[in-house]
Amino acid sequence: MNRRMILYTLGRIMLLEAALMLLPLAVTLIYREGQAVQFAVTAAAAAAFGLLLCFFSKPRTRVIYAKDGFLLVALAWLLLSLFGAAPFVMTGEIPSFVDAFFETVSGFTTTGASILSDPAALSHGSLFWRSFTHWIGGMGILVMCMAIIPSLSARSIHIMRAEMPGPIVGKLVPRARDTAKILYLIYIVMTLVQIAMLCFGGMSLFESALYSFGTAGTGGFAPYASSCADFSPYIQYTITVFMLLFGVNFNLYYLMLIRRFKSVAKSEELWVYFGVAALSTVVVAINIFPKYGGADAVRHSAFQVASIMSTTGFSTADFNMWPGLSKAVLLLLMFVGACAGSTAGGIKVSRTVLLFKMMRRQLRRLIHPRSVSTVRLEGKTVSEETQSGVANYLTLYAIVMIAVFFILSFEPFDIETNLSAAAACFNNVGPGLGLVGPAANYAGYSAFSKIVLSVAMLLGRLEIYPVLFLFAPSVWRGK
Amino acid sequence: MKIIIVGCGKVGTTLLASLTAEGHDVVGVDTNPDVISYITNIYDAMGVSGNGADCETLEEAGVGTAELFIAVTGSDELNMLSCFIAGRMGASHTIARIRNPEYNDSSLGFMCGQLGLSMSINPEQLAAGELYNILQFPSAVKIETFSLRSFVFTELRLREGSPLAGAKLSELRQRSSAQFLICTVSRGERVYIPDGNFELKAGDRVGLTATLPELQKLLKSIGIVQKKARNIMILGGSRTAYYLAKLLIGAGCSVKIIEQDGDMCEDLTQALPKAVVIQGNGMGQELLFEEGLTSMDAFVSLTGMDEENILLAFFASSQNVPKAIAKVNGDEMSAMAERLGLESQVSPKKIISDVIVRYARALENSLGSPVETLYKLGDGQAEALEFTVNGKSAITGIPLKDLPTRQGVLIAGILRERKSIIPAGDDMILPGDRVIVIATGRRLRDLSDIV
Structure with missing residues (x-):
């Protein structure tokens, strides 16, 4: 294990976080808020810590292996959240550290689960930082680090794999650094377009930035307790469209940029994603038709489906009050999630599709034991290795899900609340059903459960393995 | 610069390593998905698995924007075809590895022109050229020529008791009237560019530039008797052996080739009527002695196995053959053999790279x-x-x-x-x-x- 390289990179990430914290600092200065001090102190502390790490662990070699990549990513996200929570505690806006940690992890992992009953009470700086964590966490801090720092390591693909969601992570262009740059460029441009479109709809610049950060990272923190309920249909539809767009594999946007539209049109995952979203919208719309009638039913249905499937977690209506069928559809969508290689969470559409195809092949084998068949996805044969990887992932996924649910069951809440809380946090959605529905929040859970849920969010965002490795003694023992 | 490499075998991977280290955007193409996943894990390059002559695969690798396209698969014909297609699809420069001696004759220029190849490379021929140069100067560990062939860069190993050992560079000019310039000194793992105060030690590898006549003069003045190798034994009848034997015979040397495979022996005797071709296992001492190993001026080991080559080169040295050279392709193996004292090694893939x-x-x-x-x-x-x-x-x-x-x-x-x-x-x-x-x-x- 290349400890020095891991520590060195962690130092760089701390420096990056310090730099990123200058933005909320600027916001507090613009709005002339007293919280500027706390942000400045945290940024300085993160910078000092980062410099110390960089100074004392100059790597002897930059060679890293898959294991180092996993460990680095998990540690980076943990450190990031610890420092990120500091301003909330120091400003006294979220006095309990566990609450602040939960809120920050929820931000970075783009979950959007909150313990605040009234976010509007926060200062502008804190609100900005809270939503900005979504934006940072969406594409990933290490990917950002790779884009900025030249030649982190020739093998930075290991870091990228550990941080980017999806069963198969490849590069867009030969060099990892350029790939990271392209991804961030697409991300930034799409965010700016959304900000512009929201401003056009009459939102203030500050609000549209916050909502765009929440949408881009598929996070779901809103500066108001009512989330998106009070906005005009134009704004709600704009957010709906962008939520869906940020759930699309970013590789496809790159393919569009280099004018390979044919490959985009052939993407199986994309069609399934939009197909499932459309179907769910229709089902939910019919189901809630008696409640809202015509246009409103379609709008609410489309918004909620896009929000839950892309694992964003904004809401325009309290879907907790909807009929059972709609709630069931939304709960299932939480698990499916959006496309691999996007900023969304969940199992991912490509994995789901692959699992169905593998199941079909297995069934065919039972009927025709001698049949030879391969599983194909996106027009390519999927190797046995990838297949078993996906199957293993699902098993682990189920185990984690059950474990989190079981631990939450010690709380005095009903099954609907606990199950949906576990699913919403693990899949990085945010609001669940019952007592953690869109109109409520997670404040009622005990400190212990909040930590469990924070870990669940990290497990969900980093796709289990990196965080799991943190608990494996053999990883730490290896030198 | 964007570079596509088709065929990620030994040569392809070496190229990938040196070109990514140069900072180029490299895409590797290979039919074997395992190889692709290996190279993308180790190097900062992209991998595409598929046939290098297939338009769709090439499209995926981004051939339209590639400035350099290199085909180094095991098959000459596939290399030519994929270079041809790549050229038509927009790659600016194409390089194919063409190894078959039948293509490497007077028709090569015509073929390259018709296929639109910028260059064809033949690692065996290049290796043979380097071997030939070393055999012309057996006391050099390595000898490299520049565009004027009389000007060379050569590396000498300073033996215990060499008059150069212990001397400061500034004093050297007084010791020898020859015109030369010491450029590099390799000591242990490091390479130095020495200044006038640098003191040479026994065991150093000294790199110097000089013209050929001046080099002769220098060697004479420091007491190395230079004699061109005239009688050469080559082990293994590979393509490298063929090209080397051809060069040596052209220069009037007598060449003995030992090869195990009967058909290859046939081919060699037809292609090289002046060479003595022996069918037999080179790993057998008896055969080597019988064929007069001890009276040879030089022994060149060119079998397909690095281990055999290294071992036999050491064995030849122990039998007082003045010069023993081994072909070593593996990097680790090469470093180990050098540690053990094997001075002259030739690696075709490094030459190509x-x-x-x-x-x-x-x-x-x-x-x-x-x-x-x-x-x-x-x-x-x-x-x-x-x-x-x-x-x-x-x-x-x-x-x-x-x-x-x-x-x-x-x-x-x-x-x-x-x-x-x-x-x-x-x-x-x-x-x-x-x-x-x-x-x-x-x-x-x-x-x-x-x-």
């Missing part, structure tokens, strides 16, 4: 003073480069002693018309010259990079 790195650098810099020749020294820690000076620039016309060259850069030779100059402080670089530069720690793309 030098050639292509040079080509890529020259492509990047087609306007200034491009790289003409490039050799990597001491595991790539140092490089010997030859530049052509195109027109006047900031560095021409200034005496070298006034030229503020960067640290780790040494001007080791100037070729002016047909004259070779070992540069001293008063010499200067003029337009039209060819300049040989030794550099450590940086990659030179243009001659102007030296200041």
Whole structure:
């Protein structure tokens, strides 16, 4: 294990976080808020810590292996959240550290689960930082680090794999650094377009930035307790469209940029994603038709489906009050999630599709034991290795899900609340059903459960393995 | 620069390593998905699995925007075909590995022209050329030539008791009247560019530039009796052996080739009527003695196995054969053999990689003073480069002693018309010259990079 390289990179990430914290600092200065001090102190502390790490662990070699990549990513996200929570505690806006940690992890992992009953009470700086964590966490801090720092390591693909969601992570262009740059460029441009479109709809610049950060990272923190309920249909539809767009594999946007539209049109995952979203919208719309009638039913249905499937977690209506069928559809969508290689969470559409195809092949084998068949996805044969990887992932996924649910069951809440809380946090959605529905929040859970849920969010965002490795003694023992 | 490499075998992977280290955007194409996942894990490159002559695969690799396309699969025909297609699909420059001797004759130029190839490379032929050079100067560990063949860069191992050992570089000129310049000293793992106060030690590998006659004079003055190898035994009847034997026979040497495979022996005797071809297992001592190993001037081991080559080279040295050379392709194996004292090794894949790195650098810099020749020294820690000076620039016309060259850069030779100059402080670089530069720690793309 290349400890020095891991520590060195962690130092760089701390420096990056310090730099990123200058933005909320600027916001507090613009709005002339007293919280500027706390942000400045945290940024300085993160910078000092980062410099110390960089100074004392100059790597002897930059060679890293898959294991180092996993460990680095998990540690980076943990450190990031610890420092990120500091301003909330120091400003006294979220006095309990566990609450602040939960809120920050929820931000970075783009979950959007909150313990605040009234976010509007926060200062502008804190609100900005809270939503900005979504934006940072969406594409990933290490990917950002790779884009900025030249030649982190020739093998930075290991870091990228550990941080980017999806069963198969490849590069867009030969060099990892350029790939990271392209991804961030697409991300930034799409965010700016959304900000512009929201401003056009009459939102203030500050609000549209916050909502765009929440949408881009598929996070779901809103500066108001009512989330998106009070906005005009134009704004709600704009957010709906962008939520869906940020759930699309970013590789496809790159393919569009280099004018390979044919490959985009052939993407199986994309069609399934939009197909499932459309179907769910229709089902939910019919189901809630008696409640809202015509246009409103379609709008609410489309918004909620896009929000839950892309694992964003904004809401325009309290879907907790909807009929059972709609709630069931939304709960299932939480698990499916959006496309691999996007900023969304969940199992991912490509994995789901692959699992169905593998199941079909297995069934065919039972009927025709001698049949030879391969599983194909996106027009390519999927190797046995990838297949078993996906199957293993699902098993682990189920185990984690059950474990989190079981631990939450010690709380005095009903099954609907606990199950949906576990699913919403693990899949990085945010609001669940019952007592953690869109109109409520997670404040009622005990400190212990909040930590469990924070870990669940990290497990969900980093796709289990990196965080799991943190608990494996053999990883730490290896030198 | 965007480069596509088709075929990620030994040569392909070596190319991938050196070209990514040069900072190019490299895409590797191979039919074996395992190889692709291996290279993308180790190197900062992209991988595409598929047939290198298939348009769809090439499209996926982005052939339309590639500036350099290199095909080094095991099949000559596939290499030619994929280069041809790549050229038609928009790759600016294409290089194919063509190894079959049948293609490598007078028809090669015609074929390359018709297929639109920028260059064809033949690692075996290049390796044979290097082996031939070493055999011309058996006392050198390594010998590299520049565009004027009389000017060479050579590496000598200082043995215990050599008159050069213990001498400071500034004193050397007094000890020998020969004109030469010591450019590099490899000691242990490191390569130094020495200054006048540097003291040579026994065991050092000293790299120097000189013209051939001056080199002869130097060797004589330090007591190394130089004798060209006349009787040479080659083990293994590979293509390299064929090319080497052809060169040696052309120079009037007598060549004995030992090869196990009957059919290959047949082919060799037909292609090389003057060579003595023996069918038998070279690993058997009896056969080697019977064929007169002890009376040979040189022994070259060219079987397909690195281990066999190394072992047999050591064995030949122990039997007092003055020069034993082994072909070693594996990097680790090569380092181990050198530790153990095997001085002369030849690695075809490294030679190829030098050639292509040079080509890529020259492509990047087609306007200034491009790289003409490039050799990597001491595991790539140092490089010997030859530049052509195109027109006047900031560095021409200034005496070298006034030229503020960067640290780790040494001007080791100037070729002016047909004259070779070992540069001293008063010499200067003029337009039209060819300049040989030794550099450590940086990659030179243009001659102007030296200041």
